Amino acid sequence: MAGTVLGVGAGVFILALLWVLVLLLCVLLCRASGLARFSVTFVFLAAVIITSVLLLFPRATEVPTPEVEIKIMDKFFIGRYVLLAFLSIFFLGSLFLVLIHHILEPIYAKPLRD
Known part of the structure; x- marks a missing residue:
C-alpha cells in the first residue's frame, strides 16, 4: 500500500497532529484569564467535529480490491x-x-486547644 508509514496512512498522523495541537492550545488557554479561559470548550468541540468529519468522509476505499484471494x-x-x-x-x-x-x-482530626 503506497503512502503508509508503519502500516498506517497519512490520516492517522493528521489526526494525531490535530489532537496534539488541541491539547497544547487547551493547556495554554487554561492559564489565560477572562473569557479566553472558557474558549477551551469551543476548541475541544471544534477538534471533535473536525475528527468526526475526517473519520466519516474517507477519500479512499477502506479495503483495496485484491487481485487474488487473501487468507488472513x-x-x-x-x-x-x-x-x-x-x-x-x-x-x-x-x-x-x-x-x-x-x-x-x-x-486525622486536629487536637482542640483549650
Missing part, C-alpha cells in the same frame, strides 16, 4: 489473550492500590 491467519491469537488477561489483572490491581492508598487514606 491469526497466528498470535493465544498470546494476545494472555497479554490481555495480564494487563486486565494489572489494571485491576493498580486500581485497588489507588483505592487503598489515596481514596481511603484516613484524615
Whole structure:
C-alpha cells in the first residue's frame, strides 16, 4: 500500500497532529484569564467535529480490491489473550492500590486547644 508509514496512512498522523495541537492550545488557554479561559470548550468541540468529519468522509476505499484471494491467519491469537488477561489483572490491581492508598487514606482530626 503506497503512502503508509508503519502500516498506517497519512490520516492517522493528521489526526494525531490535530489532537496534539488541541491539547497544547487547551493547556495554554487554561492559564489565560477572562473569557479566553472558557474558549477551551469551543476548541475541544471544534477538534471533535473536525475528527468526526475526517473519520466519516474517507477519500479512499477502506479495503483495496485484491487481485487474488487473501487468507488472513491469526497466528498470535493465544498470546494476545494472555497479554490481555495480564494487563486486565494489572489494571485491576493498580486500581485497588489507588483505592487503598489515596481514596481511603484516613484524615486525622486536629487536637482542640483549650
